[in-house]
Amino acid sequence: MFLSDKAKDSIKVGLAMVIAYAIALYMDWDRPYWAGLAVAFISLETSGQSFNKGAQRIGGTLLAAVAALVILSLYPQQRWMFMVVLSSFVLICTYMKSTTRNAYFWNVAGFVTIIVAVDSASSNEPAFYTAMLRIEETALGVITYSVVSAILWPKTSAKALYGTTSQLSRAAASIFQDTLDNGFSRAPRQYLKQQGKFSALQARFEELSNIAQLESYEIWEVHDLWKDTSKLWIDYERAIEACRQNIDDVQGLDLEKHLPWRKQYMEEIEHRLAGIAQMSSDDHMSYTSPQREFHVNTSDTTGLKQLEKAALSLYVNQLKNLENITYQLYEINAVIFGLHQRSDTSFTITHPQKNYIINIGALKGAFRAFLCLWVAYIIYIYVPDIPGGSVLLILAGVYSISLSTDPYIRPLTLLKIGVPSTIFAACIYLLLMPHLHSFWSLGAVIFISVFSISYFFHSPEATLGRMFGLANLVMTTGISNNQTYSFSYAVDQLLVFLIVIAIFTGVSTFTLNLRPEIQYLNLLRRFFNGASYLLADQNNGITSKDTVWRRYLRRHYVNEIQNIPHIMRGWIAEISPKIEKSELIKIIVVLEALSIRLTVLMDEFKTAEENQFYAVLKQEIHGWSIQLKTDLAGLVEEPSGKALEAAAKEREIKLPEIEETISKAMQRQNKDEVELGEQLNVYRILGGIRSVYQALEDYEKQSQKVNWPYLKEARF
Known part of the structure; x- marks a missing residue:
């Protein structure tokens, strides 16, 4: 009987976890669960993917260790300056996580800095010892899983x-x-x-x-x-x-x-x-x-x-x-x-030059992590009897950094996953582990528990459940050579998790207003604002000088209209069921069409800069694009599309005028004098304007099927 890929992958994770714990316990290292966490979080489909993620985890840990030691050495007795610098570093790492290819590197650098700095500041162990221990444990987990993955059913x-x-x-x-x-x-x-x-x-x-x-x-x-x-x-x-x-x-x-x-x-x-x-x-x-x-x-x-x-x-x-x-x-x-x-081969592929653009969504996610860290720190300072103590501050940073790229995940979803997984781990910790008297029995419990979580949460859609399950199992059981058992410890773990989610929810609600309906409308307005700016910029380009700032704004708004429809899809699942979600998805399909048509039109305008035939029709084309810009600007104020009814009627009137203008221009310019490429370029510009008009008409028709009053209704 052949094992499924799901079973094979789960066996590899379970076996690597047991081996990592065995080595850490044999070496009598403190906190062997850090090695277990490394195994849990780098296990991916292929050996190369796991090795790449493992290398990023080690690299991020090294950077975090250096950053934590520097911060502690600069402000050993100044707790407010300590927190200002630490939270600022975390903000930078969280932003970089969303804007670079090596996202996991920056994710690890951010939360490990919090772990090393806060843990060292609140314990009797030297900061250097804590930093080196974290590096050793992480390297152990990464190497263990990499070896197991390379030997047992390797997938290249x-x-x-x-x-x-x-x-x-x-x-x-x-x-x-x-x-x-x-x-x-x-x-x-x-x-x-x-x-x-x-x-x-x-x-x-x-x-x-x-x-x-x-590889x-x-x-x-x-x-x-x-x-x-x-x-x-x-x-x-x-x-x-x-x-x-x-x-x-x-x-x-x-x-x-x-x-x-x-x-x-x-x-x-x-x-x-x-x-x-x-x-x-x-x-x-x-x-x-x-x-x-x-x-x-x-x-x-x-x-x-x-x-x-x-x-x-x-x-x-x-x-x-x-x-x-x-x-x-x-x-x-x-x-x-x-x-x-x-x-x-007679051609070369030109890769676009990467120009820096400030990512608004990433900035919001980083700012939320920054605020969560500060709220947790203030609670930790002024509520000394809070459950978990410094663990509260650490977990607030870990969760807010890790979830910074998923702002549409509801706190209720986190509770549905986090609470049962914590209770499951607490049952193993309180009911099974006190009766184990050798590592063989402990290893069997670790293997079965890890295998079960990995097996039942194997699909990509269940990744969040898998991560929560493995992390809570490792953290709650707290396996070490000097094992102690306490019911209050298990309860504190659950209470700390609930307090962290409360902080996360409060910051999200009262600062960034992450209600899905509001975010959907805000993104819709941002999209139309970007489209309106691009058309206005094209029209201004006739008389205005092209500056560095204008070029940056142009890149920014092109990036906006290309990416916002994809971002909007993430919010739809969490929108109230009283709104028909299929209609909201159709709105996004129309926006994607409008985005592509606008981008194509902008490219054709750029091509036409040296076009002699285009110069003859420039003023007429300028007038039509001004009307488009006005329509899009109206949608920023009122995204329901009501203002587009008049625009559709005006388009029906103007179409015959456009055709007559082209015909007259062709007659004035001897057809033989106009190069085919220039003629086709002008036709493509006109076709592009027509297609954008058509997309706006589609938006107007689709918007009539959306319950806008309920979507705009103010609710807590």
């Missing part, structure tokens, strides 16, 4: 990466076919589910490609190509969504007539994606050069109106972008899997 990240590449390319082919066949209109839920699966695979691919190079020389040799591939899959995801946004605008056209190469184009793209899946699945295949003889820019526009030409031009440009991305994906994967020579 390289193998997982190849499997993910195959799944990702097949998912890409499926979503490509559904997109061009307008599958979203027929079955929107199924399409969105498929889109979510692709996004999850793409994120997993990016993570594994970064980790696998650490596989073959991947390290071409790690730059894996990085290029990851960037191209991100581009593909965005390009396919941009294409979907424009499908409805061209559905009424005879695409077989206007784009005679479309069928051949679709067959070739599907062939390329299937080829990538074959390469990564180790199926024997020979390299076949991708076909590129169809002319994506050519189209028969006979009989089309000007705005229909604009929509078709925008659609063709998106197809061209998809063709280029899939061509590059196929060629790079052929090099990675040894079917093609690197020197034969």
